[in-house]
Amino acid sequence: MNLKQLSEQLGLSQTTVSRALNGYPEVSAATRLRVEAAAKESNYHPSTRAKGLATGRALAIGHVIPMSTKHEMVNPVFGDFIAGAGETYARNGYEMILSIVDDSNEDQIYRSLKLRRAVDGVIVHGPRIDDPRIALLSEIGMPFAVHGQVTHNVLPYTFLDVDNHDAFATATDYLFDLGHRRIALINGLETMDFAYRRRSGYEASLRAHGVAIDPALMRSSEMTEVLGYESARDLLGNSNAPTAFICASLISALGVRRAIEERGLVMGKDVSVITHDDMLSYLQNGGETPIFTATRSSVRTAGRRLAESLLHAIEHPNNPPQETILKCEFVVGHSTGPAPRKDEHGF
Structure with a gap:
């Protein structure tokens, strides 16, 4: 089913249906619920690009991998984490962007992602004891979540780690x-x-x-x-x-x-x-x-839950960071x- 057919079925204009599905505030709650129910029943999904334009978001999450640690891309631990995070992104209408960058250019990449609004947030992988990325991302105002902790850090940040x-x-x-x-x-x-x-x-x-x-x-x-x-x-x-x-x-x-x-x-x-x-x-x-x-x-569970924490931080920027520590079995x-x-x- 396409947008025109869904609109005819509901007896609404294509503009109204599109605005209801893409989050425009001027559509009434009753109309939005009616449109969403019909779309779900008909298995209709609005364009991600259109939704992004409506919300002012990229609907994408970045994963930046420095060249010195590019081996992570073939590490089965990284693969399972990404699979878990990907489940959360897909469920919430987000895409994932993976970038391998030169270590000396890593801070410029983060600044560019923020300036271009290419992503709505990033996951920080493989944190070091004194990782400088926490201060950098906090400074530029990029929403982020860390897979792990940073011992030598005093800034608040969202993270998930095992004990x-x-x-x-x-x-x-x-x-x-x-x-x-x-x-x-x-x-x-x-x-x-x-x-x-x-x-x-x-x-x-x-x-x-x-x-x-x-x-x-x-x-x-x-x-x-x-x-x-x-x-x-x-x-x-x-x-x-x-x-x-x-x-x-x-x-x-x-x-x-x-x-x-x-x-x-x-x-x-x-x-x-x-x-x-x-x-x-x-x-x-x-x-x-x-x-x-x-x-x-489970590192796959960790990926799923940390992605959820990041999306929560994007939706609620004024809330305090979520700090999650998982006990091992x-x-x-x-x-x-x-x-x-x-x-x-x-x-």
């Missing part, structure tokens, strides 16, 4: 309860806020159990399978090897498992492994019983067990 500190403190506590004392951390880049918070949770548990923090047991870099493999291979080759690993990503945990098996050891018996599980669509942590013991939080899988006795350990 990374608590999750990794809980994971480390669990290993101590199993009798482990030499616990390694395979973390993400610790200039990133989430990785900083995960290490702080790990270290807090060590201190609570009276165990000295040993930098030799910690590795941090891009969360790849190779990072997990090479880190675990090197650490397991030491005379005082760790009996357990905590990984910031399921991807790096797979590399740790490869290194364990390469040495002829059994994960969950000889060496325990806990990971963070983002519940990825294409990288599942087993079936009903998880392979890895994990701190678990702790699930026990096959990858953990009691700390082995030295005569059983084999290294």
Whole structure:
């Protein structure tokens, strides 16, 4: 059905129907409800461009990815987050614009987006501990929401994050309860806020159990399978090897498992492994019983909810920022067990 047919069905002019569907204020509430009900029944959708002209909005949300982190575009975590955010945009009549930019030009891109009114708001990805984008976006008046937090920041802002500190403190506590004392951390880049918070949770548990923090047991870099493999291979080759690993990503945990098996050891018996599980669509942590013991939080749900928070901020610019912290679920899988006795350990 087109606009002309819908107008004839309602006995209204095309102008009135268009204005009712596109948010013009001069249409009465009764007429608007009648038109919207008929459009829904007939599966008619107004032009996004027309609606944008009526509301003065672009009806688009920007995702700006610096060149130094363009790998995020192929990261399954980013993919699931974008899928969740996209669900929210589609449901609310918004489009998504992805831009990969040179790092030195990032601030100009944000300013240009604002000046051209190309988007109504932006999602900030991969926040660093002292991320300058918070101050920049606040200064230029661009609505934004952050996937994560920024530790060294005093400005108010909308964000959604998982409780990374608590999750990794809980994971480390669990290993101590199993009798482990030499616990390694395979973390993400610790200039990133989430990785900083995960290490702080790990270290807090060590201190609570009276165990000295040993930098030799910690590795941090891009969360790849190779990072997990090479880190675990090197650490397991030491005379005082760790009996357990905590990984910031399921991807790096797979590399740790490869290194364990390469040495002829059994994960969950000889060496325990806990990971963070983002519940990825294409990288599942087993079936009903998880392979890895994990701190678990759906990144797709995070994308959906953060997009909702951003759209709320756009609709209600005078409301205070929304701050959402999600608690992780702790699930026990096959990858953990009691700390082995030295005569059983084999290294």
